[in-house]
Amino acid sequence: PAVELLRAYRLGDEASDNYITGAVIDTSVRLTIGATGGRPFFTGARAEKLQEKWDAWASACGHQEAESWSEILGIALRASKVHGDCLAVIDADITGGKVKLFDADQICDITDFATWASARGWEEHRQVAGAVVNPAGQVVGYFVTGHRQTPAVTSADAEFLPVEICRRIGERRKISQYRGESQLLP
Secondary structure, eight states: OHHHHHHHHHHHHHHHHHSHHHHHHHHHHHHHHTTTTTOOOOOSTTHHHHHHHHHHHHTTOBTTTOOOHHHHHHHHHHHHHHHSEEEEEEOTTTTTTSEEEEEGGGBOEETTHHHHHHHTTOTTOEEETTEEEOTTSOEEEEEEESSSSOSEEOGGGEEEEEGGGEEEEEOHHHIIIIISOOSSOO
16 A cells, blocks of 8 residues: 555656646646735734734745745645645744645654554554554644655654644545545544
8 A cells, every 4th residue: 555655646746747637736726826825815803913914924934945825825735636635734843833844755654653652651552654543543643754755764764743733734535545544434
């Protein structure tokens, strides 16, 4: 399954770069973002103040290259269209309150999960395609790595991100089929 997943990522990247699928994805991103750059329009008594705060944050909300909100939204849409999902992280300490995105192929399992979980007292937890799941079947966090298209790495090469600071973005059906667990049989 991991080899098939990596092959699907590679084919998705090729389609995005070279084929009509890439043009369709780019068009859907442009139509979604539109002329407003993905900005919401606030209403009500505090609309002007809220819009000012939003504009100040959205003008450089991207962690990696100070991307604008429309660039971040475009990256997230492309990643979820091509790969099925991506992981968005926002944290005051890690990202300085900006948005950082990890592609689906950067969400990975770790090879020494039993040792890692035991050190935290999480012997009952398990990993499912990069997600750490508690005994009740709820996601408590994700492993991410800088290595691309690698199904599993050691815990030294991965970082654990608790679910409180990140959100997996994508189509629920695709995530449950390819990267997560069945919704009916956790």
